[in-house]
Amino acid sequence: MTRVPTPAGSVDHPGPGPGRARVHREVVSYVRRSARMRPNQRRAWERHHEEFVLEVPQRETSTSIDAAARLDLPAAFGREAPLVVEVGPGTGESLVPMARARPEVNLLAFEVYAPAVAQLVGALARAELTNVRVVAANAVEGLQHLVPAAGLDELWTFFPDPWPKARHHKRRLVGPDTAALVAARLRPGGVWRLATDWEDYAVQMRQVLDGTPALVSEHPGGWAPRWADRPLTRFEQRGLDAGRAVHDLTYRRTSA
Numbered sequence: 001m002t003r004v005p006t007p008a009g010s011v012d013h014p015g016p017g018p019g020r021a022r023v024h025r026e027v028v029s030y031v032r033r034s035a036r037m038r039p040n041q042r043r044a045w046e047r048h049h050e051e052f053v054l055e056v057p058q059r060e061t062s063t064s065i066d067a068a069a070r071l072d073l074p075a076a077f078g079r080e081a082p083l084v085v086e087v088g089p090g091t092g093e094s095l096v097p098m099a100r101a102r103p104e105v106n107l108l109a110f111e112v113y114a115p116a117v118a119q120l121v122g123a124l125a126r127a128e129l130t131n132v133r134v135v136a137a138n139a140v141e142g143l144q145h146l147v148p149a150a151g152l153d154e155l156w157t158f159f160p161d162p163w164p165k166a167r168h169h170k171r172r173l174v175g176p177d178t179a180a181l182v183a184a185r186l187r188p189g190g191v192w193r194l195a196t197d198w199e200d201y202a203v204q205m206r207q208v209l210d211g212t213p214a215l216v217s218e219h220p221g222g223w224a225p226r227w228a229d230r231p232l233t234r235f236e237q238r239g240l241d242a243g244r245a246v247h248d249l250t251y252r253r254t255s256a
């Protein structure tokens with residue numbers, strides 16, 4: 001049975017009480033929002049989740065992944081192919097065209113926001129794509145438990161939540177721990193592509209990735225040119241409209 005996103009109104013973090021486990025609040029890179037779906041999202045979920053969404057055992061919260069969870073990726077995709085992971089595709093505005101443009105890769109997406117996952121599976125079905133699978137859970141735990149070491153050809157992290165306030169910087173997805181994890185999951189020669197419209201986050205990404213053993217910049221000391229295959233999304237447009245510059249970064253896993 002595929003796990004259903006947390007139903008509207010249910011609580012991800014039950015408080016202490018009879019029969020209820022106390023849940024440790026972890027620092028995560030996303031806002032825990034209501035999973036309430038609009039009727040069209042609910043319909044898309046019901047019609048298409050079995051085609052695209054991979055069930056994984058969770059811990060206490062609906063976006064977590066049990067440390068013992070494993071995925072048989074060739075079985076999940078129905079074939080062996082180079083693996084690309086996208087972290088946080090939202091509704092798939094860029095994922096869907098990029099998956100269509102790369103039919104030769106298996107594309108695994110991690111997205112925590114259930115209504116976005118529902119829209120994404122609807123869009124994947126309309127586009128008749130067969131090379132995408134979605135895990136509706138925290139990408140960091142997904143990379144830890146579901147992606148084998150040196151098993152990843154590319155990782156895409158486009159417009160991660162910026163957490164602009166200094167007291168929230170610890171919630172930013174791209175930090176030393178995630179960077180070390182990504183380096184361990186990329187195969188030698190594998191590529192991590194990132195983009196953000198928040199200047200200080202771009203600088204932080206560059207500092208962190210420059211300091212990560214086994215990752216080297218394709219454009220040392222500078223920014224990557226905008227990746228031509230990356231479609232413009234609402235998030236990027238919103239940044240441009242607000243006068244923010246968009247920075248792309250491309251790092252490669254060394255053979256060391």
Ligand SMILES: C[S@@+](CC[C@H](N)C(=O)[O-])C[C@H]1O[C@@H](n2cnc3c(N)ncnc32)[C@H](O)[C@@H]1O
Pocket residue numbers: 029030087088089090091093094110111112113116137138139140158159160161162173233234235236
């Ligand atoms: C600002 S949106 C960008 C969406 C898309 N990449 C784009 O460029 O249009 C960031 C997305 O990342 C998701 N997200 C944040 N942290 C995540 C995590 N650790 N695992 C999975 N998804 C995450 C959020 O739910 C949100 O949909």
